Amino acid sequence: xxxxxxxxxxxxxxxxxxxxxxxxxxxxxxxxxxxxxxxxxxxxxxxxxxxxxxxxxxxxxxxxxxxxxxxxxxxxxxxxxxxxxxxxxxxxxxxxxxxxxxxxxxxxxxxxxxxxx
Amino acid sequence: xxxxxxxxxxxxxxxxxxxxxxxxxxxxxxxxxxxxxxxxxxxxxxxxxxxxxxxxxxxxxxxxxxxxxxxxxxxxxxxxxxxxxxxxxxxxxxxxxxxxxxxxxxxxxxx
Numbered sequence: 001x002x003x004x005x006x007x008x009x010x011x012x013x014x015x016x017x018x019x020x021x022x023x024x025x026x027x028x029x030x031x032x033x034x035x036x037x038x039x040x041x042x043x044x045x046x047x048x049x050x051x052x053x054x055x056x057x058x059x060x061x062x063x064x065x066x067x068x069x070x071x072x073x074x075x076x077x078x079x080x081x082x083x084x085x086x087x088x089x090x091x092x093x094x095x096x097x098x099x100x101x102x103x104x105x106x107x108x109x110x111x112x113x114x115x116x117x
Numbered sequence: 118x119x120x121x122x123x124x125x126x127x128x129x130x131x132x133x134x135x136x137x138x139x140x141x142x143x144x145x146x147x148x149x150x151x152x153x154x155x156x157x158x159x160x161x162x163x164x165x166x167x168x169x170x171x172x173x174x175x176x177x178x179x180x181x182x183x184x185x186x187x188x189x190x191x192x193x194x195x196x197x198x199x200x201x202x203x204x205x206x207x208x209x210x211x212x213x214x215x216x217x218x219x220x221x222x223x224x225x226x227x228x
């Protein structure tokens with residue numbers, strides 16, 4: 001149980017274009033999902049908290065107009081990188097919290113490798 | 118914000134040896150989680166700890182939630198080649214559901 005998928009697993013796009021990444025909880029409902037980015041040999045950096053049916057909460061320094069998050073259902077959150085630039089190239093990982101009981105484990109997707117040329 | 122200090126940063130061990138890594142924080146956490154990440158993959162949850170002093174095992178892995186709620190350790194016994202990867206601790210505090218991650222421990226198991 002507690003499987004999270006991401007699509008695509010990797011994407012290459014040209015500078016100036018937009019890219020959408022999907023995060024799905026496959027066997028549970030998630031009122032909250034999280035988006036992280038990870039640079040090589042570094043830890044995960046939280047970008048934003050995605051809340052079903054409401055606006056996402058962005059971490060300090062993360063441009064909300066550049067990283068658009070939509071959490072339209074209890075099993076799907078999307079991250080759109082708008083007007084992508086080479087510095088946006090990174091490994092983007094989502095996680096979801098089953099939100100049941102007193103525990104707060106987060107289950108991670110397999111990640112999406114974004115390369116902006 | 119809250120920060121986790123994870124050590125060691127990297128380890129090279131012989132197959133069959135035991136491994137220990139730990140995380141410390143200046144803040145109290147209510148939950149400690151340990152994850153393993155393979156290259157190009159998302160982190161996989163290994164062990165979750167919810168109570169101070171709790172000691173939990175998952176196969177060859179054992180983790181403890183420090184009594185002060187500011188630290189946790191992970192032990193791996195009888196290491197095998199597939200243990201190679203990056204291990205992250207993560208803490209959860211207060212009412213937020215956001216995790217704070219340690220910097221990771223890169224484990225290499227030599228045959």
